[in-house]
Amino acid sequence: MTHAEMHAASQAPASLPSDKELVMRVMPMPADSNMNGDIFGGWIMAQVDIAGSVLPARLSRGRVTTVAVNQFIFKQPVSIGDLLSFYATVERIGNTSITVRVEVYAERNPADVQVVKVTEANLTYVAIDREGKPRQIPR
Numbered sequence: 299m300t301h302a303e304m305h306a307a308s309q310a311p312a313s314l315p316s317d318k319e320l321v322m323r324v325m326p327m328p329a330d331s332n333m334n335g336d337i338f339g340g341w342i343m344a345q346v347d348i349a350g351s352v353l354p355a356r357l358s359r360g361r362v363t364t365v366a367v368n369q370f371i372f373k374q375p376v377s378i379g380d381l382l383s384f385y386a387t388v389e390r391i392g393n394t395s396i397t398v399r400v401e402v403y404a405e406r407n408p409a410d411v412q413v414v415k416v417t418e419a420n421l422t423y424v425a426i427d428r429e430g431k432p433r434q435i436p437r
């Protein structure tokens with residue numbers, strides 16, 4: 299393989315989004331699975347909560363806390379060994395809050411890569427000060 303071919307082969311599959319920001323990647327482990335052998339939904343919710351906070355923390359230049367999970371949809375099961383990519387888009391910037399849409403894609407079967415959208419969610423974060431009180435989002 300030439301260097302150019304190796305570089306091309308290491309690129310993310312074409313079906314991963316290119317119009318949204320990749321905020322986190324993680325691979326679930328056997329300890330994150332439920333009694334069906336799939337990944338536990340609560341583990342995915344925790345990862346989405348972390349990934350969703352990335353843009354609000356950047357935009358508010360400080361601490362944020364989750365005030366609401368407005369929507370959470372598990373579209374497809376997640377399996378051990380899936381590489382999960384979390385993409386975020388800002389949907390609304392309020393006075394002290396930022397609402398974000400998070401979409402999670404799984405890359406599976408490295409021999410013949412398949413990309414599947416597994417989860418989508420909508421969460422609201424509030425920028426907080428040292429006392430945990432809401433603070434203005436800087437403009």
Ligand SMILES: CC(C)(COP(=O)(O)OP(=O)(O)OC[C@H]1O[C@@H](n2cnc3c(N)ncnc32)[C@H](O)[C@@H]1OP(=O)(O)O)[C@@H](O)C(=O)NCCC(=O)NCCS
Binds near residue numbers: 364396430
């Ligand atoms: C988040 C928190 C600081 C907000 O304090 P508050 O006194 O209720 O603040 P406000 O009523 O002024 O609301 C602040 C912002 O949150 C928004 N908000 C409040 N409740 C909301 C809800 N259910 N859904 C969406 N947005 C909501 C408000 O619209 C406001 O946004 P804006 O300023 O952009 O218009 C407070 O509720 C808190 O500490 N909650 C616990 C957070 C936490 O610990 N999360 C981790 C999980 S346990």
